[in-house]
Amino acid sequence: MNRRDALKYMGALCAGSVLASTGITALASCSQNPRTKRLIFFFSATGNSLYVSRQLGEEKATLLSISQEIHNENPVYEAEEIGFVCPVYCFLPPAIVQDFIARSTFKADYFFAVGTFGAHSTVFPEFFNNFAKEHGVQMNYISCIQMVDTYLPYFDADREKADPKNQLIPEKIAAVLAAINKHENYILPVTQQDRMIYEGYFRSSGRDRQRPTIxxxxxxxxxxxxxxxxxxxxxxxxxxxxxxxxxxxxxxxxxxxxxxxxxxxxxxxxxxxxxxxxxxxxxxxxxxxxxxxxxxxxxxxxxxx
Ligand SMILES: Cc1cc2nc3c(=O)[nH]c(=O)nc-3n(C[C@H](O)[C@H](O)[C@H](O)COP(=O)(O)O)c2cc1C
Incomplete structure (x- = not known):
């Protein structure tokens, strides 16, 4: 077997064994549990939001992948606390996250959301808050955590990995965790500068303002x-x-x-x-x-x- 075939074999083995062993359906199974303590829905392409979800989940939470739950035919979820963790895409929640919220019913005493972002989250908290409200979810807490920026057209991932901003991640996660454990009511404010960055981007990019990355x-x-x-x-x-x-x-x-x-x-x-x-x-x-x-x-x- 030459090197190329060996690598190909290893890749196929990795993908196949993961699917066989993880039982993706298991991820979708806890929507029936009426009083889960903390339920966290996450979407993650490169792991930042999954990592934050795990940290916010501590031992007590159930984590569900939005990419799997989007196929749930009975999307009714109930828990004491429900959270959403996802990347910020063009300053907004990804379309798959919006779609999931729009098609699901959530019942909880406390709702929180965290956007992970690389450079500017701008209007994310306000957009998320309004979008959730339109779909029957009254958010209690929304914040954002700055991490490595994965948008490769603008950011060199090697430089991002070395950026000192990453040293602040543990303390930012700890602050969010402390806030949600205390059931704080807080929506990260949007500044005038945030609005200028957001407006400037959409004016020059010509992207759709609701689903810009689709x-x-x-x-x-x-x-x-x-x-x-x-x-x-x-x-x-x-x-x-x-x-x-x-x-x-x-x-x-x-x-x-x-x-x-x-x-x-x-x-x-x-x-x-x-x-x-x-x-x-x-x-x-x-x-x-x-x-x-x-x-x-x-x-x-x-x-x-
Ligand atoms: C399509 C796309 C759009 C993005 N848009 C923004 C943005 O508007 N602002 C920002 O600060 N970071 C932006 N990012 C960076 C991600 O939000 C950030 O790296 C996030 O932590 C990635 O999360 P994940 O690892 O869970 O996928 C974007 C990344 C991608 C892939």
Whole structure:
């Protein structure tokens, strides 16, 4: 077996064994439990939000992946406390998170949400608060935690990993945890500068203001010749966009632009097609996954296979 075949075999083994052993249906099973203490719904492409969910969950919480729960045909959830943790995408909650909230019913005494972001969260808390209210959820607490920025067209992931901002993550998580344990009522305020950044971005990008990152996967990503057809992209994509055809990965379908495929490809064989006015990614060798989260964890959370 040559090196390429060995890597391909290992990739397939990793994806296959994760699916066989984790039992994705187990993730969806606790919606029947009427008085779970703390229920946390998370969406995560590169692990930041999954890591924060785990830290906020402590020992007592049940964590459910939104990528799996979005298929629940009876999405009624009840717990003492219900939380949502997700990345900030173009200053908003990802479309899959919005869709999940819109189609589900939640009953709890206390609701909280945390957005993980890299540079600017701007209007995220206000948008989340209003969106939840429109769908029958009265939020008690919303905050944001700054972490590595995974949006590769603007950020070199290697520089992000080395950024001193990361040293503050543990204390920021601890502060959020203390607040939700005390059932604090707090919505992170949006400043005038936040509004200017937000307005400026949407004016120049021309993106949809409700679902800015939804696009066709084949328009934004492709597998290079370095692809060995291992299939990791097919199992880590929360929208099930990838297929391996004749030993090479091919994207097709509605995509969140989450870049899970790009960051988690073991060969760094997935590239981003620049969408003007966005620049080409500054460092196509720099990829990221939260150091506390494994590829198997993300496959378990996101796989649509
Ligand atoms: C499509 C996309 C859009 C993003 N938009 C923003 C943004 O508007 N503001 C920001 O500060 N970070 C933004 N980010 C960075 C992520 O919010 C951040 O890295 C997050 O912690 C990733 O979470 P995850 O590892 O759980 O997927 C964006 C990332 C992606 C992939």
């Amino acid at each position: 696009t066709r996967s084949e328009k934004i990503v492709f597998a290079t010749d370095a692809c060995i057809g291992c299939g990791v992209c097919t199992s880590v994509c929360p929208h099930g966009c990838w297929k391996v055809v004749d030993g090479h990965s091919v994207p097709q379908g509605e995509c969140e632009n989450c870049l899970a495929c790009v960051h988690n490809c073991p060969q760094k064989a997935i590239s981003i097609i620049p969408t003007p006015p966005e620049p080409e990614e500054p460092n196509r060798n720099a990829r990221y996954r939260n150091p506390n989260v494994s590829l198997a964890d993300l496959i378990k959370a996101n796989s649509q296979l």
